[in-house]
Amino acid sequence: xxxxxxxxxxxxxxxxxxxxxxxxxxxxxxxxxxxxxxxxxxxxxxxxxxxxxxxxxxxxxxxxxxxxxxxxxxxxxxxxxxxxxxxxxxxxxxxxxxxxxxxxxxxxxxxxxxxxxxxxxxxxxxxxxxxxxxxxxxxxxxxxxxxxxxxxxxxxxxxxxxxxxxxxxxxxxxxxxxxxxxxxxxxxxxxxxxxxxxxxxxxxxxxxxxxxxxxxxxxxxxxxxxxxxxxxxxxxxxxxxxxxxxxxxxxxxxxxxxxxxxxxxxxxxxxxxxxxxxxxxxxxxxxxxxxxxxxxxxxxxxxxxxxxxxxxxxxxxxxxxxxxxxxxxxxxxxxxxxxxxxxxxxxxxxxxxxxxxxxxxxxxxxxxxxxxxxxxxxxxxxxxxxxxxxxxxxxxxxxxxxxxxxxxxxxxxxxxxxxxxxxxxxxxxxxxxxxxxxxxxxxxxxxxxxxxxxxxxx
Amino acid sequence: xxxxxxxxxxxxxxxxxxxxxxxxxxxxxxxxxxxxxxxxxxxxxxxxxxxxxxxxxxxxxxxxxxxxxxxxxxxxxxxxxxxxxxxxxxxxxxxxxxxxxxxxxxxxxxxxxxxxxxxxxxxxxxxxxxxxxxxxxxxxxxxxxxxxxxxxxxxxxxxxxxxxxxxxxxxxxxxxxxxxxxxxxxxxxxxxxxxxxxxxxxxxxxxxxxxxxxxxxxxxxxxxxxxxxxxxxxxxxxxxxxxxxxxxxxxxxxxxxxxxxxxxxxxxxxxxxxxxxxxxxxxxxxxxxxxxxxxxxxxxxxxxxxxxxxxxxxxxxxxxxxxxxxxxxxxxxxxxxxxxxxxxxxxxxxxxxxxxxxxxxxxxxxxxxxxxxxxxxxxxxxxxxxxxxxxxxxxxxxxxxxxxxxxxxxxxxxxxxxxxxxxxxxxxxxxxxxxxxxxxxxxxxxxxxxxxxxxxxx
Numbered sequence: 001x002x003x004x005x006x007x008x009x010x011x012x013x014x015x016x017x018x019x020x021x022x023x024x025x026x027x028x029x030x031x032x033x034x035x036x037x038x039x040x041x042x043x044x045x046x047x048x049x050x051x052x053x054x055x056x057x058x059x060x061x062x063x064x065x066x067x068x069x070x071x072x073x074x075x076x077x078x079x080x081x082x083x084x085x086x087x088x089x090x091x092x093x094x095x096x097x098x099x100x101x102x103x104x105x106x107x108x109x110x111x112x113x114x115x116x117x118x119x120x121x122x123x124x125x126x127x128x129x130x131x132x133x134x135x136x137x138x139x140x141x142x143x144x145x146x147x148x149x150x151x152x153x154x155x156x157x158x159x160x161x162x163x164x165x166x167x168x169x170x171x172x173x174x175x176x177x178x179x180x181x182x183x184x185x186x187x188x189x190x191x192x193x194x195x196x197x198x199x200x201x202x203x204x205x206x207x208x209x210x211x212x213x214x215x216x217x218x219x220x221x222x223x224x225x226x227x228x229x230x231x232x233x234x235x236x237x238x239x240x241x242x243x244x245x246x247x248x249x250x251x252x253x254x255x256x257x258x259x260x261x262x263x264x265x266x267x268x269x270x271x272x273x274x275x276x277x278x279x280x281x282x283x284x285x286x287x288x289x290x291x292x293x294x295x296x297x298x299x300x301x302x303x304x305x306x307x308x309x310x311x312x313x314x315x316x317x318x319x320x321x322x323x324x325x326x327x328x329x330x331x332x333x334x335x336x337x338x339x340x341x342x343x344x345x346x347x348x349x350x351x352x353x354x355x356x357x358x359x360x361x362x363x364x365x366x367x368x369x370x371x372x373x374x375x376x377x378x379x380x381x382x383x384x385x386x387x388x389x390x391x392x393x394x395x396x397x398x399x400x401x402x403x404x405x406x407x408x409x410x411x412x413x414x415x416x417x418x419x420x421x422x423x424x425x426x427x428x429x430x431x432x433x434x435x436x437x438x439x440x441x442x443x444x445x446x447x448x449x450x451x452x453x454x455x456x457x458x
Numbered sequence: 459x460x461x462x463x464x465x466x467x468x469x470x471x472x473x474x475x476x477x478x479x480x481x482x483x484x485x486x487x488x489x490x491x492x493x494x495x496x497x498x499x500x501x502x503x504x505x506x507x508x509x510x511x512x513x514x515x516x517x518x519x520x521x522x523x524x525x526x527x528x529x530x531x532x533x534x535x536x537x538x539x540x541x542x543x544x545x546x547x548x549x550x551x552x553x554x555x556x557x558x559x560x561x562x563x564x565x566x567x568x569x570x571x572x573x574x575x576x577x578x579x580x581x582x583x584x585x586x587x588x589x590x591x592x593x594x595x596x597x598x599x600x601x602x603x604x605x606x607x608x609x610x611x612x613x614x615x616x617x618x619x620x621x622x623x624x625x626x627x628x629x630x631x632x633x634x635x636x637x638x639x640x641x642x643x644x645x646x647x648x649x650x651x652x653x654x655x656x657x658x659x660x661x662x663x664x665x666x667x668x669x670x671x672x673x674x675x676x677x678x679x680x681x682x683x684x685x686x687x688x689x690x691x692x693x694x695x696x697x698x699x700x701x702x703x704x705x706x707x708x709x710x711x712x713x714x715x716x717x718x719x720x721x722x723x724x725x726x727x728x729x730x731x732x733x734x735x736x737x738x739x740x741x742x743x744x745x746x747x748x749x750x751x752x753x754x755x756x757x758x759x760x761x762x763x764x765x766x767x768x769x770x771x772x773x774x775x776x777x778x779x780x781x782x783x784x785x786x787x788x789x790x791x792x793x794x795x796x797x798x799x800x801x802x803x804x805x806x807x808x809x810x811x812x813x814x815x816x817x818x819x820x821x822x823x824x825x826x827x828x829x830x831x832x833x834x835x836x837x838x839x840x841x842x843x844x845x846x847x848x849x850x851x852x853x854x855x856x857x858x859x860x861x862x863x864x865x866x867x868x869x870x871x872x873x874x875x876x877x878x879x880x881x882x883x884x885x886x887x888x889x890x891x892x893x894x895x896x897x898x899x900x901x902x903x904x905x906x907x908x909x910x911x912x913x914x915x916x
Contacts (some may be wrong), residue, residue, distance in 0.1 A: 033528065033531035033532050036532055037532055040532075067551065070491065070551070070555055071554075071555060071558055073491035074491050074494055074495055074498075074555055074558050074559040074562060075558040075559060075561060075562035076562075078558040078561070078562075079557070079558060079561045079567075081568065082554045082555075082557040082558045082561065082567075082568075082569055083554070083558070085550065085553070085554040085557075085569050086550070086551060086554035086555060086558075088550070089547040089548075089550040089551045089554075090547075092543065092544070092546070092547040092550065093525065093528070093544060093547045095543070096529075096540045096541070096543040096544035096547075097528055097529060097532055097540075097544060099537070099540040099543075100529055100532050100533040100536040100537060100540045100541070100544075101532040101533060103533060103536070103537045103540065104532060104533035104534075104536075109537075109540075110539065110540075111540055111543050113621075116619070137619075161574070161595075163571075
């Protein structure tokens with residue numbers, strides 16, 4: 001893969017007439033033959049508009065789950081290499097059928113496995129990382145006038161040439177990686193929602209679709225629980241400056257652009273359309289608001305180590321013990337123990353699914369580290385407010401605390417970054433907390449204006 | 459693939475202690491998780507006995523048909539490249555699940571696609587021919603102590619590296635081709651019947667299992683409608699002198715050995731077993747009978763071209779017309795026309811599925827060739843008697859004609875080879891004809907002795 005800076009890449013592409021579009025369709029968009037035909041129609045429209053089109057596709061509907069069920073029937077703990085071999089059959093089916101549906105509309109299409117498309121990975125079966133993309137066959141297929149259909153979620157290991165899968169969010173990552181390697185003008189991620197919202201619309205019905213968001217903010221949203229895009233996919237897009245357009249496969253509306261650059265000319269909403277013009281006005285309002293949205297996460301648990309000797313190195317011992325289990329820790333808080341002098345309490349959050357493993361490891365290390373006890377709490381929720389330049393506007397934090405206080409929500413832990421504040425609350429108060437924060441920052445769609453901090457904006 | 463003569467190959471292998479066994483399991487043997495577990499158990503027993511085991515597996519049960527249905531839902535005529543890509547998902551699933559089932563029994567197993575196993579083909583999608591087998595990864599897997607599971611029916615094209623399927627009987631051919639390339643001691647074809655029979659037991663209940671049969675006879679049986687093994691697989695076995703053992707996946711009984719050489723020592727039926735000793739006696743009786751069996755075929759139709767000008771080159775024009783449609787012609791008969799002097803009638807048989815295509819092509823060429831009309835008859839059946847040295851024993855043909863005459867079966871067409879006589883009859887008389895011929899040659903299991911022609915035998 002040729003690595004170039006985003007600026008170079010974009011200016012070079014502007015000189016050429018043809019745009020390269022990478023489109024990714026998830027499992028729900030290709031759940032059955034009818035959906036596949038509808039997707040084929042949509043793809044063909046891009047080809048007719050003169051674009052070169054590369055499509056990344058997931059397995060049909062629930063077929064991956066069905067394959068996992070089948071594996072479980074013969075083996076409670078199937079070997080990871082074989083599980084990856086099995087699961088990659090899912091995209092092989094959807095991509096071939098999609099290519100057939102496109103051919104049936106009179107257009108040339110060729111499907112390619114991850115391996116054929118040059119998606120080279122390491123050999124961590126089930127959660128492989130992409131280490132290179134060599135899309136020579138895809139480039140040739142495009143040169144021959146074909147629409148290229150690529151299996152998402154899968155690759156081939158560099159040395160042993162074994163088939164791998166990329167794990168959660170893998171198909172999105174395949175799409176962004178191919179877009180980067182092909183120097184595509186845009187990577188469209190089609191999904192079953194209209195885009196990225198200022199909060200989960202199931203919790204906050206007045207949440208608004210975000211029209212444009214920067215990579216950093218999107219990364220924080222994804223890391224904080226927004227499920228539309230996976231963090232690794234956004235990281236990849238940021239590293240190679242790939243403009244990502246998250247949108248619905250069930251409508252023609254503009255979705256959410258994830259980019260730090262202007263939206264490419266060819267893909268900007270038409271100015272003539274009244275609907276889009278109205279949307280565009282909302283968009284400019286949104287651009288000035290510094291708060292992107294409110295994310296939430298119910299998937300974490302809190303571990304508290306009580307009575308840790310307050311001497312240097314003890315915290316390191318604790319986190320080394322947890323890290324040895326390959327567990328990612330999120331928020332960390334340390335307080336002087338109120339019960340016993342010379343001792344301290346350390347709390348941290350981690351994915352609930354890793355809870356048992358962490359407790360076991362800590363228990364084994366208890367005497368060596370010398371703490372008193374471990375407490376485990378999986379009834380927590382995390383709320384995160386994400387927005388640019390937050391650290392330099394103290395009012396942002398104050399607004400959050402005031403809103404939560406008014407909503408009778410107690411705060412258990414706090415952590416902040418340049419563009420994010422996260423708080424941990426009781427899980428049964430999380431929805432109230434999200435609604436309160438969303439309203440306090442003026443993000444509700446029935447509010448006239450978003451709250452703007454600092455001197456810029458209007 | 460290193461080509462060597464059969465003798466060299468066998469003598470070399472006898473010096474080494476380890477035997478290589480290639481086992482092929484068809485779709486009905488791996489129809490569901492339970493069947494797969496049973497097959498895994500059987501495979502593991504061979505590994506435990508010290509053999510190196512390579513398993514070739516078809517898609518589970520009806521899954522290939524289900525994939526074809528899915529394709530039909532999006533396209534009435536799916537592109538051949540994409541159909542092959544789609545269908546190869548079937549074996550990918552079965553082979554990975556089988557590898558998991560073996561791992562669950564505590565043995566190491568790795569699955570390989572056709573491409574990974576080095577099955578190199580031409581690029582006739584849907585009916586690719588194997589042009590080379592480079593089983594380096596399989597050999598390495600065996601060296602590492604693994605059981606290797608290989609997807610049957612599929613390969614990769616030599617130049618363009620596209621995924622291909624081998625068409626009907628493809629998995630058997632994969633197994634024999636791998637056995638040849640790996641210089642295996644035996645290629646076991648597991649199926650849902652006990653072996654090759656002297657006739658179809660559904661028609662002739664007294665048909666006997668053939669214990670041993672030569673390649674030539676088996677080729678004639680396969681070409682004449684015996685469905686247990688496909689012709690191309692037997693041709694391949696003969697060319698590379700691969701001993702093939704066709705047997706049931708539902709019993710432990712010896713099946714039918716297809717080979718021109720003695721059965722390899724390690725795989726001969728144990729002499730201690732009474733059941734096998736009894737079987738073995740039947741076997742030696744069978745070896746002396748020159749008639750291997752009676753095959754039948756209901757899949758052909760007869761085309762008669764009426765009133766062909768009796769001048770040189772006309773027959774060639776007709777068969778060139780048909781051949782241009784890539785249709786394989788089987789039997790051909792030419793008679794002087796009884797109606798018109800200077801004209802002749804030409805009849806031939808062809809696969810019923812190619813009937814419409816042939817008629818269309820002939821119709822288009824009617825004026826150019828100058829015949830009167832084409833008749834089409836799909837109510838025919840073909841009966842073939844196969845046995846070694848038949849041509850030099852005129853009594854064989856006489857026995858057939860007498861038996862059919864006694865059974866009131868009229869003969870429509872006749873063709874013969876060194877080791878086969880085939881006749882075409884009305885399809886509704888075919889079963890009677892098969893039973894009559896089977897009895898006439900003394901093949902019924904309740905008959906004391908098979909009829910032996912010529913001076914050898916008893």
